[in-house]
Amino acid sequence: MTTRLKLLELDTDVEALINYGLAGLRRHRLTRLSRQAYDQGDLLSFEDLAMLLTTNPATIRREVQHFRQQGLFIMTRGTNMIIRRRYRVCCALLHMPLSHALVMDFS
Numbered sequence: 001m002t003t004r005l006k007l008l009e010l011d012t013d014v015e016a017l018i019n020y021g022l023a024g025l026r027r028h029r030l031t032r033l034s035r036q037a038y039d040q041g042d043l044l045s046f047e048d049l050a051m052l053l054t055t056n057p058a059t060i061r062r063e064v065q066h067f068r069q070q071g072l073f074i075m076t077r078g079t080n081m082i083i084r085r086r087y088r089v090c091c092a093l094l095h096m097p098l099s100h101a102l103v104m105d106f107s
Contacts, residue, residue, distance in 0.1 A: 003042040005033050007052065026053055030063055034074050045077040 009032065016028035033052055037044045046057040046064070053060070064074045 003037050003040050005036050005052070007033075026055065026059075027063055027066070029053055030060065031067075031072075031074060034076065038075050043075060043077040049076070
């Protein structure tokens with residue numbers, strides 16, 4: 001499967017950089033790239049995102065945690081397995097098929 005990502009969106013990236021600095025630009029790009037992959041039916045790992053954003057996986061992990069603390073959710077390859085396990089338990093308790101529970105809106 002080929003996933004096409006737009007690494008640079010000049011208008012929004014420059015705006016994020018001007019308004020929020022380098023950390024804000026990294027967060028903006030992280031959310032955009034994750035959304036682009038998700039919209040194509042793919043998920044990026046922390047390592048994928050670190051390579052694309054020229055940083056390290058620990059930084060990506062911190063950024064994703066920062067978003068979670070603010071109530072935002074970034075879907076990544078590792079996160080998908082955690083969600084599946086949690087929903088599998090919830091679905092077993094509710095007696096519903098797993099496929100019904102995984103319909104999520106991340107907009």
